[in-house]
Amino acid sequence: MQVLRGFEYRGIDSPVHRLDPRVKLIYSLCSMILVLIYTNGLVLAAIFLTSMPFVLLGHVMKRWLQMLKGLIPLLVLIFAVNVLFAPNVEGMVYATSMTLRFLALSSTFSIVFLTTAPDTMAMAFVKMGIPYEYTLAFTMAVRFIPTLARDLQRIIDAQRSRGLELEKGNILRRIRNFIPILVPLMVYEIRRSFQIAESMESRGFGFPRRRTFLHEVKFSRNDYLVLMLTLMFFSALIMVKIVLRVS
Amino acid sequence: MPSKDIEIKNLWFRYEEGDWVLKGIDLEVEEGEFIAIMGENGAGKTTLVKHLNGLLKPLKGYVKIKGTDTRTVSVAELAKYVGLVFQNPDHQIFAETVEEEVAFALRNFGFPPGEIQRRVEEVLREMGLSKYKGRSPFLLSGGEKKRLALASVLVYDPDIIVLDEPTTGQDYKQKAVLGKIIKQMNAKGKTVIVVTHDVEFVVDLFDEVVIMARGRILARGRTEDILTNEELVKKARLVMPQLAEAAMYLEDNIRFKGNYLREDNFVKCIISALGEDVLGELNAGSARL
Ligand SMILES: Nc1ncnc2c1ncn2[C@@H]1O[C@H](COP(=O)(O)OP(=O)(O)O)[C@@H](O)[C@H]1O
Ligand SMILES: [Mg+2]
Numbered sequence: 404m405q406v407l408r409g410f411e412y413r414g415i416d417s418p419v420h421r422l423d424p425r426v427k428l429i430y431s432l433c434s435m436i437l438v439l440i441y442t443n444g445l446v447l448a449a450i451f452l453t454s455m456p457f458v459l460l461g462h463v464m465k466r467w468l469q470m471l472k473g474l475i476p477l478l479v480l481i482f483a484v485n486v487l488f489a490p491n492v493e494g495m496v497y498a499t500s501m502t503l504r505f506l507a508l509s510s511t512f513s514i515v516f517l518t519t520a521p522d523t524m525a526m527a528f529v530k531m532g533i534p535y536e537y538t539l540a541f542t543m544a545v546r547f548i549p550t551l552a553r554d555l556q557r558i559i560d561a562q563r564s565r566g567l568e569l570e571k572g573n574i575l576r577r578i579r580n581f582i583p584i585l586v587p588l589m590v591y592e593i594r595r596s597f598q599i600a601e602s603m604e605s606r607g608f609g610f611p612r613r614r615t616f617l618h619e620v621k622f623s624r625n626d627y628l629v630l631m632l633t634l635m636f637f638s639a640l641i642m643v644k645i646v647l648r649v650s
Numbered sequence: 651m652p653s654k655d656i657e658i659k660n661l662w663f664r665y666e667e668g669d670w671v672l673k674g675i676d677l678e679v680e681e682g683e684f685i686a687i688m689g690e691n692g693a694g695k696t697t698l699v700k701h702l703n704g705l706l707k708p709l710k711g712y713v714k715i716k717g718t719d720t721r722t723v724s725v726a727e728l729a730k731y732v733g734l735v736f737q738n739p740d741h742q743i744f745a746e747t748v749e750e751e752v753a754f755a756l757r758n759f760g761f762p763p764g765e766i767q768r769r770v771e772e773v774l775r776e777m778g779l780s781k782y783k784g785r786s787p788f789l790l791s792g793g794e795k796k797r798l799a800l801a802s803v804l805v806y807d808p809d810i811i812v813l814d815e816p817t818t819g820q821d822y823k824q825k826a827v828l829g830k831i832i833k834q835m836n837a838k839g840k841t842v843i844v845v846t847h848d849v850e851f852v853v854d855l856f857d858e859v860v861i862m863a864r865g866r867i868l869a870r871g872r873t874e875d876i877l878t879n880e881e882l883v884k885k886a887r888l889v890m891p892q893l894a895e896a897a898m899y900l901e902d903n904i905r906f907k908g909n910y911l912r913e914d915n916f917v918k919c920i921i922s923a924l925g926e927d928v929l930g931e932l933n934a935g936s937a938r939l
Contacts, residue, residue, distance in 0.1 A: 568726045
């Protein structure tokens with residue numbers, strides 16, 4: 404639940420929030436590529452640290468830390484599994500870099516989502532030529548994450564009130580324990596999605612050929628600056644990879 | 651002396667984010683009491699009742715159920731004594747048949763199969779759901795689902811029964827049925843607490859109300875005193891019962907006094923205020939028509 408908060412947009416104003424969503428997407432795409440081609444711990448740590456200016460200037464430190472805190476169990480798991488497969492020094496090093504990889508990846512994506520309104524993101528997608536229907540599916544998914552989390556909490560509360568103990572029994576029993584939670588959740592959300600579809604259709608969704616937007620996105624000086632820095636960092640690291648053959 | 655079922659002392663609570671939702675709640679409920687908790691949306695009613703079976707734990711103060719601090723036992727253990735029925739039955743329905751849905755709590759509590767069978771049949775009969783026994787609970791109507799949710803808690807016979815907004819989305823007749831059922835539970839000696847902002851429902855059924863607003867308990871007392879207190883009702887942002895409002899209007903215009911929350915009393919008050927001669931004239935008037 405806490406992890407989700409690390410991706411939830413809050414409407415505050417900051418230079419990072421005002422950046423063009425396309426710039427932020429390019430930043431996270433570049434980070435993603437770098438993270439995937441490198442296994443060197445130092446480089447991965449450096450990529451992870453590029454999040455810091457965004458986090459600080461964007462005033463999203465609290466949420467970002469919450470997200471990291473929520474990730475801890477998963478990070479421990481990734482580390483443990485990797486060590487388990489190669490229980491030696493090399494394995495430890497590899498496990499550390501896998502964990503760092505995941506950390507860096509989550510961090511950059513969290514920044515994009517934390518500082519970009521879903522609607523703004525949708526506009527960027529449309530500008531990049533993605534059909535509006537897909538874009539809308541994306542914004543709605545983001546928009547419904549908090550609602551989903553709340554429904555889930557209510558369902559868990561209701562079933563625990565009827566004596567359900569999630570932590571009880573052996574592993575098979577524990578998996579079975581989730582049925583009374585997952586079934587109402589799925590039924591409820593599917594029903595909700597039909598209702599939304601109906602109300603969208605009744606408001607004429609899908610009728611006009613060309614859509615217009617109330618606010619338009621445009622590149623500013625800051626956008627060019629961040630884009631330039633990102634591309635410089637990206638190409639520098641690519642060069643390092645090719646020329647110095649760092650793993 | 652009757653023992654205390656619920657003892658809440660200086661309860662403070664807030665969710666991970668945001669302000670205090672409950673600000674020093676004190677509430678004691680004795681065995682067999684029948685109470686309505688009222689208050690506007692967001693007053694903290696649901697948050698309060700989630701403390702009664704330990705789903706939420708106090709950040710300050712304490713909640714004791716039958717003398718046991720809720721922080722010392724599991725939710726499953728407390729649920730045996732406190733049956734909580736939430737507002738939306740869709741948040742709990744999952745089983746393949748109505749029968750299985752009702753049996754869920756009994757299985758969790760480890761009742762023997764014969765006993766489960768017997769209890770399920772009995773409660774389905776009481777709730778008028780016997781004919782749907784083998785059907786999918788997802789196919790029931792809104793009112794039936796609500797009764798199913800109630801049945802799935804009543805079936806294990808908890809001593810304290812708490813209903814959160816049981817009347818929302820129910821029509822007049824369904825409300826009357828529901829009212830009868832919860833009145834019966836109380837007659838059997840259960841402690842019953844109902845959260846609602848349905849004023850007429852409270853007037854019809856409850857002698858005692860607790861009023862909540864912004865995380866505090868504003869008042870607790872007899873329904874006819876509390877719900878006719880204009881200032882209090884306004885402070886809690888509730889609406890007055892229609893009869894009380896009509897009576898207040900009459901008070902301003904003719905001499906009109908008394909206990910007027912229920913229809914029969916109201917009519918008696920009108921008759922005595924108007925006096926016999928006015929009535930005589932009225933009768934003569936309607937005779938001419
Ligand atoms: N799971 C939650 N997380 C955060 N805030 C919540 C949560 N549930 C309720 N709240 C907040 O707590 C306050 C009281 O809510 P609630 O107890 O549901 O009130 P009521 O039942 O009287 O309408 C509201 O301001 C609501 O927004
Ligand atoms: Mg509520």
